[in-house]
Amino acid sequence: MIELQDITKSFGDKEILKGVSAVMESGKVNLIIGASGSGKTVMMKCIVGLMTINTGKILYDQEDFTAMEEKEKKLVRQKIGMLFQGSALFDSMTVEQNVMFPLDMFSRDTLRDKKKRVMECLERVQLKDAAKKFPAEISGGMKKRVGIARAIVLNPKYLFCDEPNSGLDPQTSLLIDKLIKELTVEYNITTVINTHDMNTVMESGDHIVYMYQGKKQWEGSNKDIVFSKDQKLNDFIFASEFLREAKEMRQLDLFKDGSWRDQLKKD
Structure with a gap:
């Protein structure tokens, strides 16, 4: 669970987040929605620690992330998976190597164990046969699934997705939504998605925070x-x-x- 307690964020004289409080629950798809300039992107960056809030608290499982030393924050970040808007795959690496990258950074497992874990994740997103291909050789939807496999390879407790359906056709978008939802429930992940996609809102929104001009305007489920x-x-x-x-x-x-x-x- 991730809890925001009255957080604010300003850039100079411009206040972007104005006392936002919310709870992102585990095992649920938590959405942050709002028009451009509403503060949703800044809010997500603050939650993962890419930006520092001015006031308030951000709690990960009741531990104050904002008050942690950098070493403690690094331990929390190791429990975070991130799916970027453009997938952010390394063009010079194969699909297998892209998914293995977090393991090379943070794991001390043997190469054999790393490869086994990578193939488990690729199989989960139905891309086992694409392991030796390069990003240029696969479709946009496949790249998203590679990004998801990389995001879950370290068994994260928290999964952040920035516009996961950006640039995808409606049918592929549905598949990505379904996959993220399944993984969230299957592994009891606290999933937080920043999205403009109304299909994602209506089909996957277990918990939705609607931002309007830097404030939480509304909160509830897709129902x-x-x-x-x-x-x-x-x-x-x-x-x-x-x-x-x-x-x-x-x-x-x-x-x-x-x-x-x-x-x-x-x-």
Whole structure:
């Protein structure tokens, strides 16, 4: 679990994050959404320690990450997997070598054990046959899956994904969403995704934080979002007539679900 306690971040006179508090839960896909300039990218960079917050606290499993010495922070970072927007693979390395890179950096295992672990991860993302290929020889969707294999090779407790569906066709995007969701549940990972993809929001959003002008405007699940009365959120998520109609259809589907209807009455 990752907890943000009233964090702020400024660049000179410009305040980017304005007292944001949220909890990213383990075993769930936690999404950070919002328009460009809302602060979501800065928020993710602060969580992983690429940027230093001005005030507040960031807790990893109730340990104050912001107060740690650099040596302690390094130990936490070894538990973090990162999937970059452009996959960030090394062009001069094969798929196998790219996935092995974190093991070479942080593991003292034998080469044989490293290769075994790499093949386990490639098999999990259905890319075992591509191990000897170079990034230029595989598709964009395959590169994303290589990036996911590299991100999980060290058995991370925390997985951060920056726009994982960027540049992918809708069908491949669905496959990536499904894979990330499966891995999150399977390994009980705290997954945090920064995304603009509304399909990811509606299909994978176990927990969603909507950022608006540096503040947490709304928080809830993908089911909550369908019934939300927050106008700013609705204007952002259901911007087109098609999406507004899709929202109405989803509301009807969910309302037919007796257990969800009972929960709605409690809320």
